[in-house]
Amino acid sequence: MSTVPETYTIPVGPLHVALEEPMYFRIDVHGETVTHVDINAGHVHRGIEYLTTKRTMLQNVVLTERICSLCSNSHPETFAMAAEQIAGIAIPERAAMLRVVAAEVKRIASNLFNVALLAHLVGYETLFMHVMQVREIAQDIKETVFGNRMDLGAICIGGVRYDLDEETTGFLVAALDRLVPEIEAIVATYRTNGSILGRTRDVGVLTREQGLACGVVGPVARASGIAYDVRAVAPYAAYDRLPLEVHVLTDGDVWSRAMIRLAEALTAIDLIRACLRDLPDGPTRLAETPDIPPGRAIAKSEAPRGELIYYLKTNDNPQPERVKWRVPTFMNWDALRFMLADAKIADIAIIVNSIDPCVSCTER
Amino acid sequence: MNVLSLLGRNLTQGPYTEPFPFGPAPTAKRFRGRVTFDAATCEGCKICERVCPAGAIRFSKAKDGLAFAVWHNSCVFCGNCEFHCPTGSVHQTTDWHLAHEQARKYAMVEFGLIPNQTCSECGATALATAPSLRGIAPPLSAEEAVTLKSLCPKCRARFLKARRAKP
Numbered sequence: 001m002s003t004v005p006e007t008y009t010i011p012v013g014p015l016h017v018a019l020e021e022p023m024y025f026r027i028d029v030h031g032e033t034v035t036h037v038d039i040n041a042g043h044v045h046r047g048i049e050y051l052t053t054k055r056t057m058l059q060n061v062v063l064t065e066r067i068c069s070l071c072s073n074s075h076p077e078t079f080a081m082a083a084e085q086i087a088g089i090a091i092p093e094r095a096a097m098l099r100v101v102a103a104e105v106k107r108i109a110s111n112l113f114n115v116a117l118l119a120h121l122v123g124y125e126t127l128f129m130h131v132m133q134v135r136e137i138a139q140d141i142k143e144t145v146f147g148n149r150m151d152l153g154a155i156c157i158g159g160v161r162y163d164l165d166e167e168t169t170g171f172l173v174a175a176l177d178r179l180v181p182e183i184e185a186i187v188a189t190y191r192t193n194g195s196i197l198g199r200t201r202d203v204g205v206l207t208r209e210q211g212l213a214c215g216v217v218g219p220v221a222r223a224s225g226i227a228y229d230v231r232a233v234a235p236y237a238a239y240d241r242l243p244l245e246v247h248v249l250t251d252g253d254v255w256s257r258a259m260i261r262l263a264e265a266l267t268a269i270d271l272i273r274a275c276l277r278d279l280p281d282g283p284t285r286l287a288e289t290p291d292i293p294p295g296r297a298i299a300k301s302e303a304p305r306g307e308l309i310y311y312l313k314t315n316d317n318p319q320p321e322r323v324k325w326r327v328p329t330f331m332n333w334d335a336l337r338f339m340l341a342d343a344k345i346a347d348i349a350i351i352v353n354s355i356d357p358c359v360s361c362t363e364r
Numbered sequence: 365m366n367v368l369s370l371l372g373r374n375l376t377q378g379p380y381t382e383p384f385p386f387g388p389a390p391t392a393k394r395f396r397g398r399v400t401f402d403a404a405t406c407e408g409c410k411i412c413e414r415v416c417p418a419g420a421i422r423f424s425k426a427k428d429g430l431a432f433a434v435w436h437n438s439c440v441f442c443g444n445c446e447f448h449c450p451t452g453s454v455h456q457t458t459d460w461h462l463a464h465e466q467a468r469k470y471a472m473v474e475f476g477l478i479p480n481q482t483c484s485e486c487g488a489t490a491l492a493t494a495p496s497l498r499g500i501a502p503p504l505s506a507e508e509a510v511t512l513k514s515l516c517p518k519c520r521a522r523f524l525k526a527r528r529a530k531p
Contacts, residue, residue, distance in 0.1 A: 126370070144392040144394065146394065
């Protein structure tokens with residue numbers, strides 16, 4: 001007669017119905033409680049870092065935009081910031097404001113996407129479909145103002161590629177006015193709905209100390225009581241002149257991370273409105289496409305998932321000598337070991353989703 | 365948000381999705397779709413080929429001129445070509461109807477030809493590119509522009525030098 005062992009190892013991934021992107025977890029469980037997590041990465045490595053050294057600076061603005069779809073504006077923006085730093089360029093004021101508009105529109109869509117997936121993983125499909133439908137308003141903004149649903153093509157070295165005219169501004173304002181009550185209703189639902197609260201409160205807890213030890217960034221850090229936001233501590237573009245509110249919660253559970261994302265979506269709308277109000281006239285980019293001299297620079301920005309750092313080294317060639325980026329997920333997935341400790345098997349997908357992993361950014 | 369009121373709203377409003385292909389699918393004016401090329405205004409600077417990150421744009425020497433091709437199956441629709449084009453000769457339309465049968469995969473190409481011409485001054489064979497008009501002061505008249513276009517590069521330079529020398 002055989003007996004079932006009390007402890008065994010289960011694979012989650014690399015292709016798993018509950019994961020957005022390929023990621024492989026080897027999870028040791030005791031009964032249905034997680035005892036040990038082994039993270040195995042590299043399934044979507046495409047060699048983009050190498051490829052950037054084979055493309056010119058102007059081509060790389062487009063290439064970096066295609067590293068990842070959800071933070072597709074943050075990559076070229078930070079890349080351009082590094083290039084501008086090497087060349088000693090200051091972008092025009094209107095361009096700085098328009099960069100904020102593009103970044104915050106992406107933040108709304110990205111955060112709503114993650115919050116929608118949370119509802120899907122909880123099994124609340126009606127709410128999932130509804131949040132995705134609300135996100136569709138942000139998608140319409142992207143298509144109407146920028147010309148594409150995901151890759152905005154908003155950034156160029158020395159400014160921005162797009163401009164707001166009366167028609168697109170009107171569309172943007174009207175769409176934001178539609179978004180606010182919808183997001184507020186979603187916030188109220190996530191605050192009160194029993195299905196959501198039951199699956200997310202006190203699940204996947206990351207304490208402040210653990211968060212600091214892992215160096216987590218973005219909404220994951222801010223949900224664990226770490227008030228770190230690049231837009232506030234190292235302002236770039238026009239963030240130092242805008243009313244930026246940094247949201248912090250202290251519980252560090254899955255629910256707190258979702259609430260931070262929703263609050264930041266609302267803050268993003270405030271920031272866009274402030275930009276539209278203060279938008280000065282003037283050029284949206286430098287008159288000439290600048291040449292980037294040899295040099296090196298580090299630039300960082302706050303992507304929807306957290307701090308994104310670019311290192312750029314140029315030489316006399318039109319191609320950069322080295323481009324390296326550190327994405328927020330790289331810091332945040334380390335914290336999964338703490339979040340998944342003693343979790344139930346059923347909560348694994350919810351916890352993994354709560355860091356909003358962007359595997360294609362991390363493994364490029 | 366009350367789910368029942370949400371359901372009621374959805375019942376009265378009907379589906380959020382577009383009825384395409386049974387109805388029209390609204391497309392934004394700024395949508396970045398199929399690329400078109402206007403050989404008549406092209407200066408032949410080839411910046412579009414250099415900035416294209418996908419290598420979808422290719423210029424090649426042809427018997428009768430300079431051939432332009434953009435391969436839509438390689439194109440990533442980033443709009444870098446249109447953004448950097450000094451004359452607006454490369455333009456992204458709002459046409460997104462690019463689905464095609466496998467048999468047509470080599471037909472998804474936009475071709476253009478900048479033809480050769482015989483220089484009206486010296487008789488040499490040269491490309492009939494649009495002359496670069498930026499920085500020319502005072503701006504060329506319509507007849508001057510036609511004359512300038514009919515010249516080869518050397519004669520164009522001579523024409524402009526002579527024009528600058530005029531009091």
